[in-house]
Amino acid sequence: MIYCISILLEEDRMTKRTSMKDIARDLNVSIVTVSKALRNQKDISQATRQRVLDRAAELNYMPNLAAQTLATQRSYIIGFVVPDLMISFFAEISKGVSERLAPLGYHVVIAHSQEDPEIEKQEIERLLARQIDGLLIASAQSRPDADLFQSLETRHVPYVLVDRALPGLRSNYVGVKDEGIGELATEHLVEQGCRRIAHIRGPALPTGAGRLKGYRGVLRRHGMEFSAKYVVNGQSGKHTGNLAMRELLKLDPPPDGVFCYNDAVAAGALMAILEAGLRIPDDVAVIGAANVHYSDVLRVPLSTIDQSSVLIGQKAADLLVRLIDAKTEPAPERILIPPRLVVRESSRRKFGVSQGVPVGVFV
Amino acid sequence: MIYCISILLEEDRMTKRTSMKDIARDLNVSIVTVSKALRNQKDISQATRQRVLDRAAELNYMPNLAAQTLATQRSYIIGFVVPDLMISFFAEISKGVSERLAPLGYHVVIAHSQEDPEIEKQEIERLLARQIDGLLIASAQSRPDADLFQSLETRHVPYVLVDRALPGLRSNYVGVKDEGIGELATEHLVEQGCRRIAHIRGPALPTGAGRLKGYRGVLRRHGMEFSAKYVVNGQSGKHTGNLAMRELLKLDPPPDGVFCYNDAVAAGALMAILEAGLRIPDDVAVIGAANVHYSDVLRVPLSTIDQSSVLIGQKAADLLVRLIDAKTEPAPERILIPPRLVVRESSRRKFGVSQGVPVGVFV
DNA sequence: TTGAAAGCGCTACCAT
DNA sequence: ATGGTAGCGCTTTCAA
Numbered sequence: 001m002i003y004c005i006s007i008l009l010e011e012d013r014m015t016k017r018t019s020m021k022d023i024a025r026d027l028n029v030s031i032v033t034v035s036k037a038l039r040n041q042k043d044i045s046q047a048t049r050q051r052v053l054d055r056a057a058e059l060n061y062m063p064n065l066a067a068q069t070l071a072t073q074r075s076y077i078i079g080f081v082v083p084d085l086m087i088s089f090f091a092e093i094s095k096g097v098s099e100r101l102a103p104l105g106y107h108v109v110i111a112h113s114q115e116d117p118e119i120e121k122q123e124i125e126r127l128l129a130r131q132i133d134g135l136l137i138a139s140a141q142s143r144p145d146a147d148l149f150q151s152l153e154t155r156h157v158p159y160v161l162v163d164r165a166l167p168g169l170r171s172n173y174v175g176v177k178d179e180g181i182g183e184l185a186t187e188h189l190v191e192q193g194c195r196r197i198a199h200i201r202g203p204a205l206p207t208g209a210g211r212l213k214g215y216r217g218v219l220r221r222h223g224m225e226f227s228a229k230y231v232v233n234g235q236s237g238k239h240t241g242n243l244a245m246r247e248l249l250k251l252d253p254p255p256d257g258v259f260c261y262n263d264a265v266a267a268g269a270l271m272a273i274l275e276a277g278l279r280i281p282d283d284v285a286v287i288g289a290a291n292v293h294y295s296d297v298l299r300v301p302l303s304t305i306d307q308s309s310v311l312i313g314q315k316a317a318d319l320l321v322r323l324i325d326a327k328t329e330p331a332p333e334r335i336l337i338p339p340r341l342v343v344r345e346s347s348r349r350k351f352g353v354s355q356g357v358p359v360g361v362f363v
Numbered sequence: 364m365i366y367c368i369s370i371l372l373e374e375d376r377m378t379k380r381t382s383m384k385d386i387a388r389d390l391n392v393s394i395v396t397v398s399k400a401l402r403n404q405k406d407i408s409q410a411t412r413q414r415v416l417d418r419a420a421e422l423n424y425m426p427n428l429a430a431q432t433l434a435t436q437r438s439y440i441i442g443f444v445v446p447d448l449m450i451s452f453f454a455e456i457s458k459g460v461s462e463r464l465a466p467l468g469y470h471v472v473i474a475h476s477q478e479d480p481e482i483e484k485q486e487i488e489r490l491l492a493r494q495i496d497g498l499l500i501a502s503a504q505s506r507p508d509a510d511l512f513q514s515l516e517t518r519h520v521p522y523v524l525v526d527r528a529l530p531g532l533r534s535n536y537v538g539v540k541d542e543g544i545g546e547l548a549t550e551h552l553v554e555q556g557c558r559r560i561a562h563i564r565g566p567a568l569p570t571g572a573g574r575l576k577g578y579r580g581v582l583r584r585h586g587m588e589f590s591a592k593y594v595v596n597g598q599s600g601k602h603t604g605n606l607a608m609r610e611l612l613k614l615d616p617p618p619d620g621v622f623c624y625n626d627a628v629a630a631g632a633l634m635a636i637l638e639a640g641l642r643i644p645d646d647v648a649v650i651g652a653a654n655v656h657y658s659d660v661l662r663v664p665l666s667t668i669d670q671s672s673v674l675i676g677q678k679a680a681d682l683l684v685r686l687i688d689a690k691t692e693p694a695p696e697r698i699l700i701p702p703r704l705v706v707r708e709s710s711r712r713k714f715g716v717s718q719g720v721p722v723g724v725f726v
Numbered sequence: 727t728t729g730a731a732a733g734c735g736c737t738a739c740c741a742t
Numbered sequence: 743a744t745g746g747t748a749g750c751g752c753t754t755t756c757a758a
Contacts, residue, residue: 067751069429297630430735
């Protein structure tokens with residue numbers, strides 16, 4: 001019988017994590033004392049604290065975060081809702097987020113919305129059940145789901161919109177002004193001598209709409225006529241970008257420059273142009289957006305608008321932590337990172353362009 | 364005074380999530396009854412269950428997962444340790460993982476090791492404190508840290524190694540046989556008529572070592588001499604791949620074919636070859652590994668060995684769930700996904716190659 | 727400086 | 743079919 005018990009205890013010791021109770025028992029102090037010592041509270045004698053710390057180290061003690069969460073209402077988990085991690089832009093943001101959050105003791109749970117507002121909502125609900133301390137959202141919604149955001153406000157769950165703002169929602173946001181992206185890209189094509197500039201537009205989200213708006217604005221400013229025919233929908237992937245470009249090339253006259261919603265779309269467009277036997281950038285100049293990590297090694301090295309993806313993640317994480325730590329809810333902050341033109345071969349018709357990378361240098 | 368209390372209650376209702384206690388109070392039943400009803404236990408009358416369910420829906424009740432975790436010792440969180448999510452291969456795996464786990468109610472916490480075994484260890488410890496149910500590890504260790512894996516075994520935390528096996532560790536694993544990748548790639552280059560085949564090898568990890576071994580084996584089988592000069596270290600990124608290729612091109616004679624550790628390395632190598640004024644594949648044929656999503660739109664569409672990244676993630680997730688649900692610890696399982704040759708322009712010298720994609724078709 | 731008691735929200739066990 | 747009690751491992755409050 002005693003044998004059995006000792007076996008059980010042994011098994012127990014082997015299987016279960018050591019808890020404060022173990023340390024307390026070993027040291028003949030109370031659990032409270034252990035708790036305080038471990039958290040460096042000052043109403044513990046130096047001697048006791050050291051004994052606790054030593055024993056904790058010996059037993060390789062790690063706090064049970066579920067228990068801590070329950071007791072403190074603070075989980076040190078933040079949720080990050082992305083459309084799809086296979087879109088490199090979001091993977092890059094996610095890296096920036098983790099970089100900043102991990103050292104602070106946070107864990108990041110990534111949830112995929114698959115570009116579906118309904119799934120997004122469910123995933124957010126699921127995250128809330130997890131008692132997350134805050135939320136980062138790259139939303140798939142074209143306009144904010146009132147219920148959802150109401151409930152976030154009500155529960156005082158801090159959240160930051162990332163990359164994709166939501167029209168009419170006064171909230172914390174980190175991203176790049178999409179209109180600026182559209183302007184910078186289109187302006188560049190004009191400067192390179194393009195006269196029939198097409199746009200492969202993205203999804204019906206603020207990002208797509210903003211870039212389109214910037215594109216139209218620049219055309220107008222240059223007295224170039226806007227033609228709806230020159231704007232086609234390319235969604236956000238290389239395949240759809242490829243199809244969209246094929247359509248554009250059927251036009252008469254075909255465009256001599258095209259601004260693509262993002263780099264993936266542009267990658268597909270490049271292929272379509274080459275397959276049609278046209279030259280890039282001489283016949284058609286191409287520019288994308290995002291400057292994802294592989295954009296310089298594409299079929300033709302791609303000009304693009306850099307969006308500082310990793311930085312977006314870092315800034316969003318920093319802001320979220322500020323919100324979480326704030327005693328009183330601060331006014332919503334909008335952090336806009338300036339878009340930056342990156343000129344590569346796909347659009348470089350004239351030399352001496354200031355932002356151009358010298359030929360032959362592989363970055 | 365009564366006013367104050369009502370305010371407080373109101374505030375409470377607004378701020379705090381509804382708990383089982385609220386439902387129980389409203390319905391004049393016990394918390395236990397609510398708990399059972401919500402979990403569909405059968406010792407609850409149909410009528411009561413319905414009342415509970417209805418009220419729960421009205422109050423938009425969501426269980427507190429931290430409390431549930433504490434009570435059941437089951438967190439429905441799994442950890443996924445990756446070197447870097449910016450490596451598309453891991454982002455793709457991660458997608459496969461989430462796809463399978465989200466519908467089962469799991470959350471996935473992604474932790475970055477940054478290719479540093481020490482950080483990896485710390486991150487795993489941190490995850491264990493989180494009471495994760497299981498662990499997926501794409502390890503940065505060249506050999507298993509005894510302490511770490513001992514402690515995983517001791518605590519009975521199920522884990523699955525992903526992509527990167529660990530030598531001498533008999534554990535669950537999902538990946539592609541690296542030697543097979545090396546063989547398939549090298550064999551293909553031989554078949555395309557390459558006679559001086561170089562290898563830009565990866566990090567000193569099982570993946571790098573296995574691919575190298577496969578490469579050497581094929582050379583031997585074809586009676587081609589192995590020369591250490593033709594094997595250079597390219598780590599795992601496009602930049603290092605670029606530098607490595609430049610070194611190879613300085614050799615006399617330079618290689619006429621090169622098998623690169625992965626697609627990113629190959630992307631850099633492609634650039635180096637073109638910058639040197641050589642033609643691909645005529646002067647130098649190139650093949651990578653992974654078949655990441657952008658490999659077909661690279662500088663030259665890249666031949667590669669497909670590793671079914673998303674599938675790896677799915678299989679790993681499925682296996683992990685099986686381990687978590689198992690009553691008794693099953694024998695370690697090794698799931699090997701067959702590598703698949705994907706021929707594209709970067710290596711297609713001869714036509715009629717069976718695996719070749721017809722010219723002009725953009726996939 | 728220390729610790730007893732209560733509680734976080736849930737589940738398991740065992741009566742009734 | 744229902745529920746009281748006792749935890750899960752931690753923190754908070756307050757008394758000693």
